[in-house]
Amino acid sequence: MLNASNALGKGLGPDVALRRFGSKLTTFEKSEIMNYENVYFVGSAAKKHVVLSSIKKNNNGFDDEKGHYILNIHDHIGYRYEILKVMGSGSFANKGHYILNIHDHIGYRYEILKIMGSGSFANVVQAYDHAKKEFVALKIVKNKKNFHHQVKEEIRILEKLGHEDPDGSAKIGHIVDHFDFRNHKCIVFELMSYNLFDLLKMNGFKGFKELLVKKFAHSILESLEFVHRHNIIHADLKPENILLKTKYKSAVKVIDFGCSFFEDERIYTYIQSRFYRAPEVILGCDYGKPVDMWSFGCIVAELFTGHPLLPGEDASDQLALIIELLGLPPSKILKTSKRAMNFFSADGFPLYCSHKVFDDGFIAYGSGKSKRGKHRGAPKTRNWIATLKNEADDLFIDFLRRCLQWDPACRLTASDALQHPWIKRKLP
Known part of the structure; x- marks a missing residue:
């Protein structure tokens, strides 16, 4: 439930807000609040940080050792947003990412409801916008110099995509606003529902029926076709970055362009989450839009x-x-x-498994093991049919194989994939 007792309706001027709520603010906030034209929320119920101007370490005490903003219960962000609820704060606090208190404000406007995700780059929280009276997702980027350029690039890409998709039909999670708060860049997004990993988890990791998989695949492809048409590579496509637009409906949107870039401005040599990383990235080859199609195939x-x-x-x-x-x-x-050379011998044999060359030139490969002792079969010994639970037909397997080609030039593009018979075939 929102802590409405200190929400300020249409907003107050900072001098009026200071007179009304000054006793609830820290010395730092009494000075800081004067920089805001409108104050919507002050988090007066929060356990406030007592910040001393003489302490310069860790962003005057607002950040943890890793550069994450320390959030406090009932406090504000930007005199507009308020923190309401913590999800899993104990484990995250132990890892040094953030220390959370519910109902804090961001920008004296936004009220934080709960933590939606935490990573090396940013924390994402569910928030309530006291100015617009709506729920949003709020990304609070880590206060580290090496992330400053990255977040600027993300905002540039998000604004480009938003400009090209004014009616929101492209199935992309769009930016609503962005601002700086206590040396942290904050990005406001539309709030959506579960991500596909959460949905798999809720389903006991049993997988979904082919019809539902196809609906998800079609929406993701529409997103990728739009993104690629504007020469942008997502570069971190995975189930966690695909969200249901609303509960109980199959419409999804692609989110998190924090690692994305324009194809002609490649700034990263190593991209993508490991399970969804294209082989050309692992091998250090040139790469482009096909890396997203590799990730897509893995996701499907x-x-x-x-x-x-x-x-x-x-x-x-x-x-x-x-x-x-x-x-x-x-x-x-x-x-x-x-x-x-990290993966193959000078003769081109894979290092993970054994091999034997016979006099007639025939090469026999053996199996290998991972560092954790898991069996890894010889090249091309894993069966597609068995991999897909013996439930996939030839058309579905063909679709996946065309997405997961070694040669990026041979992979389906997003627009081609939308025309593949498996996507277009109607199921009973």
Whole structure:
């Protein structure tokens, strides 16, 4: 329930807010609040940070050791947003990411409801906008110099996508606003429902029926087609970054463009979450939009089976799993690789498994094991049918295989995938 007793309706001027709520504010806030034209919420019920101007360490005490803003219960962010609820604060606090108190404000306008996610780059919280009287998702970026350029790039991409999609039909999670608060960049997004990983978890990781998988796949492809049409690479597509627009409906949107970039402005050499990382990225080859289609193929398989298709323990194991499923990479891929020596011998044999060369030139490969002792089969010994629970037909397998090609140039594009017979086929 919102702490409406200190919400300020249409907002107050800072001098009026200070007279009315000054006894509830810290010395720092009494000075800070004067920088805000309108004050909507002050978090007067929060346990406030007592900040001393003489303490410069960790952003005057507002940040933890890792640069995350320390959030307090009932406090505000930006004199507009209020923190309401903490989800899993104990474990996150122990890891040094943040120390949370519910009902804090952000920007004296937003009221935080709960933590939705935490990572090395930012915390994402559910918030209530006391100015617009609506719920939003609020991303609070880590206060570290190496993230400053990254968040500027994210905002630039989000604003470009928003400009190109004024009616919101592209199935992208759009930016609502952005601002700075206590040396942290904050980005406001429309609030949506569960992500697809949460949905899989709620379903006991059993996977979904083919019809539902196809509906999800179609929406994701529409998002990717739109993003790629504007020469943007998402670069971190995974179930956690695909959200249901509303509960109980299959419409989804792609979110989190924090690692995204324009194709002609590639600024990262290593991208994507490991399970969904394209082989050309692992091998240090040139890459482009097809990396998103690789991630997409992995996601579709996971939605169907309930489990990651390629759950590698590290980069070497990730590539071993790919080889186990697809076989050895084409020689032209290895020739352009900057990291091939990490995974292959000078003769081009994969290091994860044994091999024997016979007099007639025949090569027999053995199996291998991951660092944790998990079995990894010889190249191309993993069966697609068994991998997909013996429930996928030839058309579905063909669709996945075309998404998961070694050669990026041979993968389906998003627009091509939308025309594939599996996507277009109606199920009973």
